[in-house]
Amino acid sequence: MIFVWAFVVGGLMCVLAQLVMDWFRMTPGQVLVVFVVAGAVLGGLGIYGKLVDFAGAGASVPLPGFGYTMVEGIGQAVKQKGALGLFTGGLTAASGGIKAAVIFGLVAALIFKPKS
Template sequence: MDIMEYIRVFIVGGLICLIAQILMDTTKLMPARILVIYVALGTILTGLKIYQPIVDFAGAGATVPLLGFGYSLGKGVMRAVDQHGFLGIFTGGLSATAGGIGAAIVFGYIAALLFNPKAKQ
């Protein structure tokens, strides 16, 4: 890997996060709504074939943030529809992201066992 690739990943990933931070600071949108917007936007941009060039340019800078989760869902659905037809709409997203979802459940459970959360007052 050359240094320019690292710079592209850092800049694109940073811009994605910067936009989310600006939305949180300047609007009344809650973080969960921004999360949903990002995932939906990643899926829509993938379906329109707009997000793939960004992924090709930025690599992990575009696939690691929440837009990248939407990208994975969209790519999985598109692949499953090509293979299985209409049924792929329902199965493709889950099969493409099963590893990430499974890891989130396992690590969330481990964190819940290790830490004692306190209620906000």
């Protein structure tokens, strides 16, 4: 069942992003920024966490999940380190993804050539 909800929720999130892009004539970069911020805000309100529990990867794979992950990380870090956690928590939680993107990006740039 989780697969069905992952499909539906993830798909709907992409539809929403597509509509935002088409209606407001935004560039993909602008849409991504809006959605990552929205993920952080919904995470803070406790809504995004419920969505992740419900739809699994359908909520964690789209980019708002990235904002949510960072907010959660900050929550954890503040509990342990206080105010310093506001600075360290977000990137600690997202470090896997960011580091992966940097390393894979670098490797891909060295191996592959752009096609047309």
